[in-house]
Amino acid sequence: MISSLxxxxxxxxxxxxxxxxxxxxxxxxxxxxxANTFVLPEGVSLAIHWLDQFILWxxxxxIVIKFFSYQNKLDFFKSGWNWFDAAIVIGSLIPTAxxxxxxxxxxxxxxxxxxxxxVPQLKLLINALFKSIPKMGxxxxxxFIIFYIYAVIGxxxxxxxxxxxxxxxxISMLTLFRIATFEDWTDVMYETMAVYSTSWLYYLTFIFLTxxxxxxxxxxxxxxxxxxxxxxxxxxxxDDVTVAAQKSEPRQILATHQQIEHLQNELSEIKALLxxxxxx
Numbered sequence: 001m002i003s004s005l006x007x008x009x010x011x012x013x014x015x016x017x018x019x020x021x022x023x024x025x026x027x028x029x030x031x032x033x034x035a036n037t038f039v040l041p042e043g044v045s046l047a048i049h050w051l052d053q054f055i056l057w058x059x060x061x062x063i064v065i066k067f068f069s070y071q072n073k074l075d076f077f078k079s080g081w082n083w084f085d086a087a088i089v090i091g092s093l094i095p096t097a098x099x100x101x102x103x104x105x106x107x108x109x110x111x112x113x114x115x116x117x118x119v120p121q122l123k124l125l126i127n128a129l130f131k132s133i134p135k136m137g138x139x140x141x142x143x144f145i146i147f148y149i150y151a152v153i154g155x156x157x158x159x160x161x162x163x164x165x166x167x168x169x170x171i172s173m174l175t176l177f178r179i180a181t182f183e184d185w186t187d188v189m190y191e192t193m194a195v196y197s198t199s200w201l202y203y204l205t206f207i208f209l210t211x212x213x214x215x216x217x218x219x220x221x222x223x224x225x226x227x228x229x230x231x232x233x234x235x236x237x238x239d240d241v242t243v244a245a246q247k248s249e250p251r252q253i254l255a256t257h258q259q260i261e262h263l264q265n266e267l268s269e270i271k272a273l274l275x276x277x278x279x280x
Contacts, residue, residue: 009065013065019118022062023115023118025059026111026112026115028055029112030112032048032052033109033112035048036048056089056092059088059089060089063085063086063089081117081123084114085114085117088113124229124230125226128226131229132221132222132226135221135225136218136222139214139221142214146209146210146214147177147210150172150206151169151170151176153202154166154175157192157199161192162191162192175188176206176210179203179206180207
């Protein structure tokens with residue numbers, strides 16, 4: 001009884017139509033959240049409210065099916081995506097009042113992120129991003145060192161020109177971030193060039209290091225990690241196919257033996273008939 005229920009729930013959870021319907025519900029939930037930011041007629045607001053209740057109970061139904069589809073229930077908690085989905089669903093079920101209404105609305109906003117866990121390609125991208133964070137952390141530390149060095153230089157040299165932009169190290173780092181994002185950085189450069197004509201070297205070298213070198217290094221790390229993730233995913237699919245083939249191989253061998261035995265029996269019968277005819 002339990003095994004048959006497990007098989008049925010697994011079939012429902014892995015069925016492409018059920019997965020497509022889940023993705024559609026997540027998209028509808030995202031649209032309903034956006035619709036609530038507008039001033040709507042009372043009837044439309046009431047319809048969105050009941051739609052939101054339906055979405056909530058569907059998510060609960062979907063997470064329950066996913067939980068019971070695992071033969072070993074502890075395997076459900078080994079996936080971070082399952083924890084993420086369960087936290088959003090359970091958090092939405094908690095009754096709120098007063099300031100808690102804001103928390104409930106925020107949790108409804110995070111439902112949109114369930115689209116990531118529902119689409120395998122998006123999960124692959126997010127996994128690659130998280131795995132690339134440690135490597136990007138070292139690049140970020142190196143960027144901070146460059147920012148700090150240039151901020152100290154800028155504060156020492158340019159503070160007399162504009163104390164608002166170069167008054168101390170912290171303000172200088174904020175100004176450098178503005179320059180790195182190309183937010184009116186030429187105005188800052190021309191202001192210092194009016195006093196120091198060669199100060200353009202300071203800005204160009206900084207932009208070259210931050211906007212080109214370090215940014216491309218981060219992009220390279222992400223691409224490398226994504227390539228590795230895609231390779232692992234393809235290898236996993238090939239392993240699944242190999243395992244399935246290995247499982248079906250004994251059955252194929254058994255079927256082949258049965259066919260050979262059947263052919264041998266038919267040949268024996270034909271030989272017996274021929275011998276009878278020849279003797280007669």
